[in-house]
Amino acid sequence: MTGASSGIGREIALQCARMGAQVSITARNSERLQDTLAQLGGKGQDGLVADLASESDLDRLVQAMQPLHGLVHAAGISQLVPFRMARAKHLNDTFNSNTLAPLLLTQKLVAGRKLVPQASIVFIAAVASHAGPVASAAYAASKSALLGASRSIAEDLSRHGIRVNCIAPGYVQTPMLEALGQGGANLHERTQWAPLGLGQPEDIAHATTFHLSDASRSINRGYFMVDGGISISMGL
Numbered sequence: 001m002t003g004a005s006s007g008i009g010r011e012i013a014l015q016c017a018r019m020g021a022q023v024s025i026t027a028r029n030s031e032r033l034q035d036t037l038a039q040l041g042g043k044g045q046d047g048l049v050a051d052l053a054s055e056s057d058l059d060r061l062v063q064a065m066q067p068l069h070g071l072v073h074a075a076g077i078s079q080l081v082p083f084r085m086a087r088a089k090h091l092n093d094t095f096n097s098n099t100l101a102p103l104l105l106t107q108k109l110v111a112g113r114k115l116v117p118q119a120s121i122v123f124i125a126a127v128a129s130h131a132g133p134v135a136s137a138a139y140a141a142s143k144s145a146l147l148g149a150s151r152s153i154a155e156d157l158s159r160h161g162i163r164v165n166c167i168a169p170g171y172v173q174t175p176m177l178e179a180l181g182q183g184g185a186n187l188h189e190r191t192q193w194a195p196l197g198l199g200q201p202e203d204i205a206h207a208t209t210f211h212l213s214d215a216s217r218s219i220n221r222g223y224f225m226v227d228g229g230i231s232i233s234m235g236l
Contacts, residue, residue, distance in 0.1 A: 001025045002052060002102065003075030005032035007174035008124060011201035012072055012208045014039055019209060024068075026050045026061055027075065052101035062108045067116050070212040071109065073102035074124045076142075078176055080135040091138050098142035103149055110157065118161040120212045123150045124204070125166040127227045131234055143168075147223055154221040163220045165211050170227025172199040194228035 001016070003009030005027035013025050013036060022044035027033040030049045037047040048064055050057040052075060076098045081090050102123060109115055128136055129143035147166050154164035171194065207226045210216050225231050 001072045001074065002105070003027060003073070003124075004036050004047070005029045006036075007074075007176055008169065008172060008201045008204045009072070009074030010036050010039075011205040012074060015202065015205040015209055016070075016212070017042065017045060021070075024048070024065060026052075028052075052105060053096050055104075058101075058105055058108055061105070062112050062114060065109065065112075065114045068109065068114055069116055069119050071106065071115065071119065071121045072124070072208060072212070073105070073122070075101065076124070076176075078136070078139045081138065082135045083137045086138060094138035095142050095145070098139070099145045099149070102146065103153075106153065115157075115160075115162055118217075119163075120216070121150075121153070121157075121162065121164045122208050122211050123147075123164070123166045124208075125150075125168045125223070127168045127170045127225060127231055129168065130231065151221045158220065163211075163217070165216075165219060165222040165224065167204060167207050167211065168223060168225045168227065169204050170194055170199055170225070170230040172201060172204060174201060193233045194230035195233065196228035199226065199228055 001009060001013050001023060004013045004025035013023050017023050017040040023040055025033065025036060025047045028049065028051050033047050033049055037045060048061055050061045052058060077094060079090065106121065123146050125146050126143040128140045129147055132140045150164050150166050157164060204226055207224055211219065211224070
């Protein structure tokens with residue numbers, strides 16, 4: 001589980017642990033990662049600080065992993081930058097975090113035979129990949145790329161019975177969303193578009209644990225929206 005130090009990633013890790021899973025979590029921030037680990041409780045839970053933009057950290061993370069029955073990519077970044085002001089560094093940082101890091105980690109885990117047959121991989125994408133919010137070109141593009149890649153990966157790994165799916169949250173109450181609000185986004189107006197209103201991290205966690213479990217064993221290459229109906233209101 002990546003991105004387990006806060007928000008959606010933390011809630012997914014906690015819910016998996018509550019359901020009896022042994023969870024391995026990773027994030028860049030040591031203090032917040034340890035806080036999540038303490039909340040997991042029980043035996044068999046472990047955490048490793050790693051920067052997924054670092055190849056050496058990726059190798060160290062893969063080497064430390066026991067065989068995995070499920071893999072969740074929840075780490076990512078988002079920043080409001082008008083397209084006319086988007087520089088190469090912003091584009092590179094966004095794609096490195098949201099697209100390249102999860103793809104490279106998955107590749108290394110597959111090469112290291114760390115995913116058992118019939119394992120399930122879940123990428124946390126975003127409705128933004130279709131909606132294309134203002135000042136979010138890099139973020140929307142990085143999540144769109146993640147969707148396309150996940151479907152190709154699913155084809156490659158289906159021979160091993162490994163499933164790959166994307167879950168696309170809408171607006172969810174997380175520290176990332178709060179930061180966007182402080183950065184100038186009119187979140188009140190945007191969340192009003194969703195008939196069920198603003199989502200909570202546990203909503204995404206419920207969908208993720210379903211996709212990790214055998215209850216979804218016939219679901220593959222999917223794109224599952226958890227957005228309170230905002231995609232319908234937008235005509236997506």
